[in-house]
Amino acid sequence: MIKNNKFYFNELRNVVILGNLESLEVIKKINDSLKLNTFLITSPSFKNNSKNIKIKIFKKLNNSFLNYIKSNFNIEKTLFVSFGPRWIFKKNIINKLFKKNLVNFHSSRLPIDAGGGGFSWRIMRNDRLGNCLVHLVDEGIDTGPILKNNEFIFSNDCKTPMDFEKQNTKYFHAFYKSFIMDLKLKKKIQIKYQSQNLRRYNPRLDTKINGWIDWFNSSNEIFNFINAFDEPYPGASTFVGKNKVRLKQVHLHGGEINGHSFSTGIIIRKNKDWIIVSTTDNNCLIIEKVLNSKNQNIIKTLREGDRFFTPVSQLVSSRSKRVFYNSISKKSFIKK
Structure with missing residues (x-):
């Protein structure tokens, strides 16, 4: 919930992953340690063979999707987490269905590195600063208010996108646990709006x-x-x-x-x-x-x-x- 420009839960019980990520099992272990239920809602294009997580597949954000969310989750006690989903969340879904309890994790220093291209754009610029960041999702692309972030320096042996991704993942797991623990402990997190004067959008690369x-x-x-x-x-x-x-x-x-x-x-x-x-x-x-x-x-x-x-x-x-x-x-x- 959002009140007085702060994001928090009076009681957090569920974490619903929207999309997919390779380290899903690690995320579940973190949630388990905090006595939180983990669910995955994904699209047919994702492959996930996890036997320990409840998985539901939807092609579109249609009425079936809306009804599933409403009938299976207490929205006031559920955090929805976006991890590279194949759907576009429109304003009415963010505000009315998820009640603004939808966040996205980003691995760059927003608003400087919005968009796509992964680590490739940053390697081209010789950017050695990593950043784990979580922000509220709005109808824009990586434009939502920032809730928490943690900067770090990539080690000298990081050269390729794979090197950067591996090291970033290690920092991300600790960051994710810290953020979820804050919510579990009912901490009220100050919302920080992004300055659009500093925004730089990176298009996708092939x-x-x-x-x-x-x-x-x-x-x-x-x-x-x-x-x-x-x-x-x-x-x-x-x-x-x-x-x-x-x-x-x-x-x-x-x-x-x-x-x-x-x-x-x-x-x-x-x-x-x-x-x-x-x-x-x-x-x-x-x-x-x-x-x-x-x-x-x-x-x-x-x-x-x-x-x-x-x-x-x-x-x-x-x-x-x-x-x-x-x-x-x-x-x-x-x-x-």
Whole structure:
């Protein structure tokens, strides 16, 4: 409930997850430790084989969904938690059905990083600050008032989106428990409205569409860009000769003799397990994986003097196309 600009429960009994998340079993254990019931309401596109959680599936937020919520939960004693659902919650559902007891957990510093793109946008910007945050859900995208947050620093060994996600998950579990414990103890949490003057919206990214390397960027920008599309994604794309390849496991390297910006993309030295590639500035890149269309590492077939390049037309295409996500097929698409 919300009263005097504060969010709280007089009594919390249930936590209903709307959507899905990989660490659902961990969340249930936390709820169990606080003597809370855990339920999952999800859509057919999600797969969850949990045998310990009551699961209900709905394609749409139709009357069946509304009736299920009303008949199975005491709304005044239930927290609804949004974890990447495939539905859009409209204002009347948020206010009348959930009675504003609907929250969303976010892994960035809102309002700075609203939208999609996961950790990739932040890796490109070399953003090393993590943030576990929970906010009330309104009819906007990541615009609801903030209830609680916790900032932390990502460790130096975090390079790829997978690295960031793993470390963020560890912090998230502790943060989730802290927030739920506050509600269980009837703590009144001050609502903090987001400043829209600081808002930055990040559109979704698709590695195959957006992940093309611009070799005329600085070495640091290229390094961050390749990392941003590394695991669990297919890798940043470019060409060598007539072949399209994807690059992974890259290191920023300053131990070579300075070259000229015209040499950017050229393999200037080769080892049996890695290559050194020139850039526009004094740093080079050490690259361990150059993957072909069959996902095979072709490092051994490359020669010193070969050049990586990306046609201008491909770079224009990667920047001019906006990616959207089909919640049913779970595939990206471009609006024409």
